[in-house]
Amino acid sequence: MKGLHGIIFSYEKHTNLRELTANRTPASVPFAGRYRIIDFILSSMVNAGITDVGVVLHGRYQSLMDHLGSGKDWDLSRKHGGLRLLPPFAYEKSGFIREFRGRMEALAGVRSYLQGIRQSHVVMANSDLIINIPLQDVYQAHLNSGADITAVCTSNLDANAEDVNYFRLDSNGRITETLFSLRNPEGYYRSLEIYILSKQLLLDLVDECTSHDLFNFRSAVLQGKADSLHIQSYVWDGYAAQIHSVKEYYDRSVELLDPAIRREVFHPQRPVHTKERNDASTYVDPDGSCSNCIVADGCTIEGTVENSILFRGVSVARGAEVKNCVLMQDVTVDRDAVLHYVVADKNVEIMESRTLMGHDQYPMAIAKNSKV
């Protein structure tokens, strides 16, 4: 069968997301009022007509499994194909599953799944990239160029980016050099870690890496095969965000208040799907006020809310003041509480008259289910 198959890597990474990843992988961090980060790449795949997606899981993935469920909300609950969750398989009788040392090792662990892929090509991506990209265009470019591998990259060099691959391109856009963690990446393109290649090439690479005891996609393939394989770039300078710290989480969240950015993230032709909840519309009381905010359904606003992101089911009681905050699902702010620069995780309750002040440069993160 022609077409694309999606593989999403979702495993733990070393980030500075502090409380926000205490119980989850970066992929299931809530974002933009009603989504989890993985929704963006998953929806990009679905919107490109991809019907089969495998998610390679590792680490604290319960929250992610709970979110994805059968894949119904992404129209991926199918008799054939659809969403497949691929948790680690403890084949070494140790009972202890160590971290993947690299993508090739993770892929080797699901080789039988790869063998069963019905499509001719595979698109691989990370689950922690927030992007709304027309992958069908990337696929078409891959077919047109006749390349072995197509890698999506951007000329936007993210100052916060760590552990990032950089590409040097020749005049035809072919990747001639891949470097890691450059101090001065001027003149390079930053990889967004989205790759398209044929199923057969992927299987060959997995087998070759396994037999040579190689586990890292960068060193074994991008660097090791730069000459023998045609690795082509696809430059995407639209919105793409990866979140490494609470500060960056905060900045990326409030950035959505800018209509231009919102239009890129929520493209009308490429809707972002997520797990549905059944909330009524949000109610704003006569005593409440709300300005410059993103507000999901099911909220009750009786206090003052400004420059903030409210997830589903948040309630802000009379006299409370919420400014420059991100309040996740079902957060309750009781009467007369004051919150500035706070990122409150799910189900946090801020008691009456409490005052919590973070700072623009250091937003205060409050762990899930806390009572303050």
Next chain:
Amino acid sequence: MKKECIAMLLAGGQGSRLYVLTSNVAKPAVPFGGKYRIIDFPLSNCTNAGIDTVGVLTQYKPLELNSYIGSGQPWDLDRLDGGVHILPPYMQEGERGSWYKGTANAIYQNIGFVDMYDPDYVVILSGDHIYKMNYAKMVEAHKAAGAACTISVLEVPWDEASRFGIMAVDGEDNIVEFQEKPKQPKSNLASMGIYVFSWKKLREYLINDEKDPNSSNDFGKNIIPNMLNAGEKMIAYRFDGYWKDVGTLESLWDANMDMLSRGDLDLLESSWPIYARLPAEPPAFIGKAALVEHSVVTQGCEVNGTVKNSVLSHGVQVEDGAEVHYSVLMPGVTVKKGAVVRYAIVGENCQIDCGARIGGDPESCDPATWGITVLGPGTVIGEGEVVAPNTMLNREHKEVRR
């Protein structure tokens, strides 16, 4: 497989008293309360009450309703056994078959469907009421009384009783008399149009009613009086929650306003959720200059103007300088810069251009001529255009008289 209880939902009515709002859709598909359509209420009530088999009887303009219901998944009614079924009228052998002649005839024509589940009890529901109700409790009361028919009733003020179908009861809530819109009501218990029947009994009465050429094949006019006359045990089941028939423009507007005040009809209260099928839209955005008061906003909305005492459904845009007061804006409506909407129901995907004025306050004109202004779905109002209170326009921008 046998089911103890199934529900039959009458959703075929044209809803002619909603005029332009139902010129292209059946009444149960009319949007309500920001996220919902009217039919979400009975469907969600069924699911929450544990009734997993629902037949939806459609007839008038069913396309949008059919696609909205789909597999029934949003209401958890996509089942291996049972689930939601759309039941349109159909032809039978010998070229017999007809439109549904009345509410009872609609069920009569689907006796075969009900028999597939061999239920002990059948709940008959309407597709034009807004309420949260646990039908399971009503079925329990029906069983406990050993009744042939149980009718849910609501206490209404005595001076309004003559507008309803009134049930006169004895001391044990046995129904002794039924009066349709009586001048001298014998009780103030109004029928809510929700019935539980023991299926064997109802089946008998439906077949006999069909044989009567003079019958209008209607539950209220024929089946219920016939059962009463025959001395069947019929009881009234008292309901004291919020219930409203939204069959008229005024009552539809009223019910939306009732929802805003969050008294008896609190949709944010989560113990009895109402489910809906919704497009994937981002959360609402409320801009810097926006002023939102005593209103609801829904996902996909973008509000930069003033919104007071109003219901904004999903995907509504209110541009800067625009004002919306005491109005119900259905999905996808755009109110452009400086336009003002007062006391109006604005149908799906209407576009109100800059500086236009729709409707007006009750104080703004002669109280005798004042009324809610209504725009049918897809109406486009030009720049600076004025639409007076109590006016109704259809998609072609023609005025429709009530």
